[in-house]
Amino acid sequence: MKKYNPEKLLRIENKLLSKVKKLKNRKEKIEAEHFVLVKGDYNKINRRRLMLLERKLIKVNNDLAYRNAQIKAVGDGTYPPKNLKRTNGGYLSTAATPILAAYMEAKKERYQKALSEATARYIDLAAAKRDEKKRGGLRRIMAAGRLMQRRKKRVQHYELALLRLEEGKYPVFGYISRIKQKFAQMPYREQKLVYGLLFLMPWIIGFCVFFAVPVMTTILWSFQQMKTIPGGGYESTFIGFKNYHDLFTTATLAGSTILEVITNSILDIVIDLPTILVFSLFIAVLLNTRFKGHQLVKAIFFVPVVYNITVINNTLSGIFGQRFDVAIEEGFALSHRFAMFLQQIGIGGNLIDFLISAVDRIFTIVNMSGIQILIFIAALQSIPKHLYEAARVEGATSYEMFWKITIPMISPIIMTAIVFTIVNSFATSDIMHYMTVISEGTRLATNNPGLYSAIAIIYFLANALIIALAFVLMRKVVFYHDK
Amino acid sequence: MTNNHGIKKRFDSFLQKVKDSMNTPLRRKLLMRRLLMFLVNVCKYILIIGLCFIILYPIILQLAIAFRAPEDVNNPAILWIPERFSLKNFEVAMIALDYWKALRYTFVLSTAITLLQLVSTSLAGYAFARLRFRGSSILFGLALFTIIVPQTVISLPLLRTVTKMGLIDKPITLFMMSGLGMGIRSGIFIYLFRQFYRGIPIELEEAAVVDGANAFQVFHRIMLPNAKPAIITVGLLSFVWQWNDFYFTKIFSGGKYFTLTTQQVAVLYGLQQALADAGVWSLLGQDITGNPYFTSMILNTSGILVMLPLLIIYFFVQKMFVEGIERSGIVG
Numbered sequence: 001m002k003k004y005n006p007e008k009l010l011r012i013e014n015k016l017l018s019k020v021k022k023l024k025n026r027k028e029k030i031e032a033e034h035f036v037l038v039k040g041d042y043n044k045i046n047r048r049r050l051m052l053l054e055r056k057l058i059k060v061n062n063d064l065a066y067r068n069a070q071i072k073a074v075g076d077g078t079y080p081p082k083n084l085k086r087t088n089g090g091y092l093s094t095a096a097t098p099i100l101a102a103y104m105e106a107k108k109e110r111y112q113k114a115l116s117e118a119t120a121r122y123i124d125l126a127a128a129k130r131d132e133k134k135r136g137g138l139r140r141i142m143a144a145g146r147l148m149q150r151r152k153k154r155v156q157h158y159e160l161a162l163l164r165l166e167e168g169k170y171p172v173f174g175y176i177s178r179i180k181q182k183f184a185q186m187p188y189r190e191q192k193l194v195y196g197l198l199f200l201m202p203w204i205i206g207f208c209v210f211f212a213v214p215v216m217t218t219i220l221w222s223f224q225q226m227k228t229i230p231g232g233g234y235e236s237t238f239i240g241f242k243n244y245h246d247l248f249t250t251a252t253l254a255g256s257t258i259l260e261v262i263t264n265s266i267l268d269i270v271i272d273l274p275t276i277l278v279f280s281l282f283i284a285v286l287l288n289t290r291f292k293g294h295q296l297v298k299a300i301f302f303v304p305v306v307y308n309i310t311v312i313n314n315t316l317s318g319i320f321g322q323r324f325d326v327a328i329e330e331g332f333a334l335s336h337r338f339a340m341f342l343q344q345i346g347i348g349g350n351l352i353d354f355l356i357s358a359v360d361r362i363f364t365i366v367n368m369s370g371i372q373i374l375i376f377i378a379a380l381q382s383i384p385k386h387l388y389e390a391a392r393v394e395g396a397t398s399y400e401m402f403w404k405i406t407i408p409m410i411s412p413i414i415m416t417a418i419v420f421t422i423v424n425s426f427a428t429s430d431i432m433h434y435m436t437v438i439s440e441g442t443r444l445a446t447n448n449p450g451l452y453s454a455i456a457i458i459y460f461l462a463n464a465l466i467i468a469l470a471f472v473l474m475r476k477v478v479f480y481h482d483k
Numbered sequence: 484m485t486n487n488h489g490i491k492k493r494f495d496s497f498l499q500k501v502k503d504s505m506n507t508p509l510r511r512k513l514l515m516r517r518l519l520m521f522l523v524n525v526c527k528y529i530l531i532i533g534l535c536f537i538i539l540y541p542i543i544l545q546l547a548i549a550f551r552a553p554e555d556v557n558n559p560a561i562l563w564i565p566e567r568f569s570l571k572n573f574e575v576a577m578i579a580l581d582y583w584k585a586l587r588y589t590f591v592l593s594t595a596i597t598l599l600q601l602v603s604t605s606l607a608g609y610a611f612a613r614l615r616f617r618g619s620s621i622l623f624g625l626a627l628f629t630i631i632v633p634q635t636v637i638s639l640p641l642l643r644t645v646t647k648m649g650l651i652d653k654p655i656t657l658f659m660m661s662g663l664g665m666g667i668r669s670g671i672f673i674y675l676f677r678q679f680y681r682g683i684p685i686e687l688e689e690a691a692v693v694d695g696a697n698a699f700q701v702f703h704r705i706m707l708p709n710a711k712p713a714i715i716t717v718g719l720l721s722f723v724w725q726w727n728d729f730y731f732t733k734i735f736s737g738g739k740y741f742t743l744t745t746q747q748v749a750v751l752y753g754l755q756q757a758l759a760d761a762g763v764w765s766l767l768g769q770d771i772t773g774n775p776y777f778t779s780m781i782l783n784t785s786g787i788l789v790m791l792p793l794l795i796i797y798f799f800v801q802k803m804f805v806e807g808i809e810r811s812g813i814v815g
Contacts, residue, residue: 189616195698196614200622203607203673206663210641211629217640286531291524299801300535303542305720306793308727311747311786312541366537371720419631420671426633449639456635467631 004079013074020067027060038095047103050096055172058090092170101165108158115151122148222453236450243454258455266462269425272365273470276421277414280369284376285406304370312367368424372417379413380406411478418470422463542787542794549573549784553777576785580746586792589742592654592732593725596661600672600721601714603664608676609702613688623677630670634730642734656735667724667731672717679713680706712806719797719804726793743789750785 004012034053037045066086073081092100122144129137164170173181183191197204222243224236247258287298383406391401504510552569576582611623642651650656660666664673683706691701707714725732726744733745741749797804 192614192698193616196610196616196619199606199610199614199698199702200619202603202662203626203664204622206603206660206665207625207629209644210660210663210665211632211637213644214637214640215632217643218636221640283534286527291527295802295805297531297535298805300538302801302805303538303794303797306723306790306797307541308744308747308786308790308793310727310729310744311789362537363540366534367541423630423668452639453636456633456639460631460633460636463633464631 009074009079012079013071016067016071016074020064020071023060023064023067027057027064030056030060034095038099045099047100050099051172054092054096055174057093058172062086062090090172091168092165092172094168097165097168097170100170101162104158104161104165108155108162111151111154111158115148115155118144118148118151218453218456221450222457224450226448226450239450243450244458246451247454247458262455262459262462265425265459266466269422269463269466272361272368272425273418273421273466275361275365276369276372277417279365280372280417281376281414283369283373284380285402287373287377288380301373302370304367305374307367307370309367313364368421371420371424375413375417375420376410379410383409411474415471415474415478418474419467422467422470426463542790545783545787548780549787551780553780572780572784573788576781576788579750579781580743580785580788581741582743582788585741585743585746588740589726589744590792592657592736592740592742593722596657596666596725597718597721599658599662600664600666600669601718603662603666604669604672604717605676605707605710605714606702607664607673609680609706611673611677612680613685614698626670626673628670629665630668630674638730638734645735650735652736652739654736654740657731660731660735667721667728672721675717676710676713679710683709715800715803719800722796723793747785747789751782 030053034050034057037050037053063086066084069081069084070079073079073084122141125137125141125144129141161170183194186194221236223238223240225239225242226236283301287294287301387405387409388401391405396404504514547565549572550568550570551565551572552567553571607626611619611626645651645656650659657666661669687705687709688701691705696704726742729744729748732742733748736742
């Protein structure tokens with residue numbers, strides 16, 4: 001046990017004494033108010049305030065007892081005392097009893113009346129149902145039954161409270177314990193609802209404040225002409241679809257029309273998407289097999305996850321990057337020769353263009369597919385091994401197994417990867433360069449918020465369209481294991 | 484002489500072996516298959532090494548540029564390996580980035596936001612996975628919807644709201660957003676957590692509920708310890724994305740509170756000015772500083788300085804991360 005020297009004990013005692021003094025003061029105040037309240041008119045009394053005062057009184061009394069015991073322990077030389085706790089809870093004082101008894105009597109009568117009404121209604125409904133033998137109406141009867149049960153419960157509650165008041169053992173609860181009691185009486189399903197809402201509360205608040213309201217505002221702004229007022233703020237007038245009309249005809253972003261910019265970013269996505277998907281699936285299949293050094297290779301392949309795409313792009317497209325490009329041109333020369341060969345044997349120009357642009361973008365593609373590789377590897381690992389064993393026993397080749405087992409089993413994940421790729425392209429596409437609110441290039445956001453909002457919405461709609469298209473195209477292919 | 488003889492003997496025996504293995508059709512087939520496998524393996528390794536090179540190419544490039552002495556800027560003979568190693572570029576880039584201060588800010592910001600994101604998204608993910616009620620699937624649809632709406636759509640009104648609240652230029656906005664589940668790509672994290680929690684057997688949870696645990700206890704004692712792989716994955720991704728984020732950080736934690744990425748972009752647009760402000764000109768001659776190659780060199784060096792801490796962290800958690808991904812069954 002801790003021992004204190006006499007000086008410290010003295011200090012403790014002084015402190016405790018001052019605390020007791022404060023508590024006594026508070027107690028006097030509370031008791032005075034309580035006295036006034038109790039002696040007042042029975043019918044006009046503020047019962048809520050009375051209960052609050054009772055609760056405070058109990059707490060003060062408890063605290064006083066606790067401090068006094070401590071002071072006594074200091075006197076005995078047994079400080080700090082063992083097994084001393086601040087007791088909580090307590091019973092209503094006799095002064096308050098008659099007031100509450102009268103109140104509860106009245107309440108009980110009211111509920112009893114309501115109960116008899118509900119019972120009558122329930123019986124009526126049930127009898128009508130039995131006599132007329134018509135279909136339906138069961139839901140109403142059930143509702144009436146539930147109402148009856150609720151009324152009954154209230155009546156029982158007040159009866160119990162009256163009984164306790166008579167015995168002088170009416171407990172006074174704090175708010176928290178009362179909420180806890182209510183919660184414990186709820187059925188499991190409702191408890192789950194409460195917990196679900198509690199868990200989701202931060203997200204719901206965030207969604208409303210940081211998402212729903214801004215999206216609505218943007219939609220509103222896109223239909224408005226907004227002019228800056230000297231001294232801050234905007235003056236807005238409703239102009240219908242004029243912003244959208246301007247967007248497609250006259251407005252420009254850093255020299256090129258907005259339509260061009262948007263088309264370019266969408267084309268980028270359309271080219272990147274299949275390439276990234278095929279590439280990352282291929283790599284994932286490759287990495288899923290075990291070979292010498294596969295751990296090192298895996299570590300290297302996930303490095304793009306931590307890459308800063310802006311920095312990488314700056315490096316690759318900077319003056320120095322171009323100098324290096326010339327140096328490794330030989331690698332690309334091969335691909336160009338291959339393209340020439342394809343052209344000579346008469347394969348369409350579009351395909352060649354696609355291939356060339358894909359090769360030119362190989363760095364971008366490799367660096368953008370880190371997460372997709374991750375997703376695909378996780379998917380490949382989750383395919384049950386017995387499927388492959390069964391196929392092998394039946395004599396399937398590994399080519400067949402890939403198309404008939406692997407692809408269908410991971411098809412839902414392909415969908416996830418598609419969505420992720422498109423979303424990821426938002427953040428890196430050209431348009432973001434002009435659309436940054438504090439942009440270094442244009443000051444569109446501050447000069448013309450209406451047009452800015454219209455562009456943002458058109459861009460979103462275009463992307464949503466691509467995603468919807470992907471969903472429609474993939475719908476037949478995607479196979480859900482549990483359906 | 485004897486040596487030659489030995490080689491000949493060995494060659495003969497090898498020939499004999501080949502002949503033996505060609506003896507019967509079955510053996511021939513086996514040999515062919517082995518040869519094929521060998522070829523496939525060679526191709527595979529060539530491919531893998533090539534791809535590894537492509538992935539590491541930007542880093543190699545940056546390193547090659549960064550260690551070059553400023554005097555060698557125009558020397559076309561030097562390409563990959565610098566002739567004279569020098570740390571001068573790093574010195575200059577560090578001054579331009581205000582490196583140590585920015586690093587400290589970035590680290591604090593990323594760590595705090597990662598923790599907040601983890602708390603809010605794992606709670607929401609658990610609610611979407613297990614505490615389902617009528618309408619919760621609609622809410623989940625809205626959560627997915629937040630993923631596909633680009634930042635540009637919401638940032639302008641958000642900026643106005645934040646300015647009105649007087650929270651502009653203070654990182655508390657970022658904390659609030661990530662703490663309320665609306666940080667950078669929180670929707671994806673919610674989705675990941677939901678899929679992961681759905682994969683944990685419901686019997687575990689039911690047993691705990693029967694033993695008298697409430698939802699918070701179930702979440703804290705049963706779900707979280709089992710969700711380690713998902714937590715590692717989400718934590719790393721959140722940290723990295725916050726580290727590399729320019730858009731939100733620039734908008735909501737303006738001039739005073741800068742991160743490495745915002746500094747890097749600022750340097751990208753105003754390197755000359757930044758260097759002049761920092762008084763670097765006196766360190767180097769005029770013929771070097773006016774050179775566009777020099778600007779590019781400093782930019783690359785600052786780029787590697789921005790990514791270096793992340794690469795080091797990744798190097799340490801890499802194994803855990805890969806295992807986490809493989810076991811997390813992100814897929815569900």
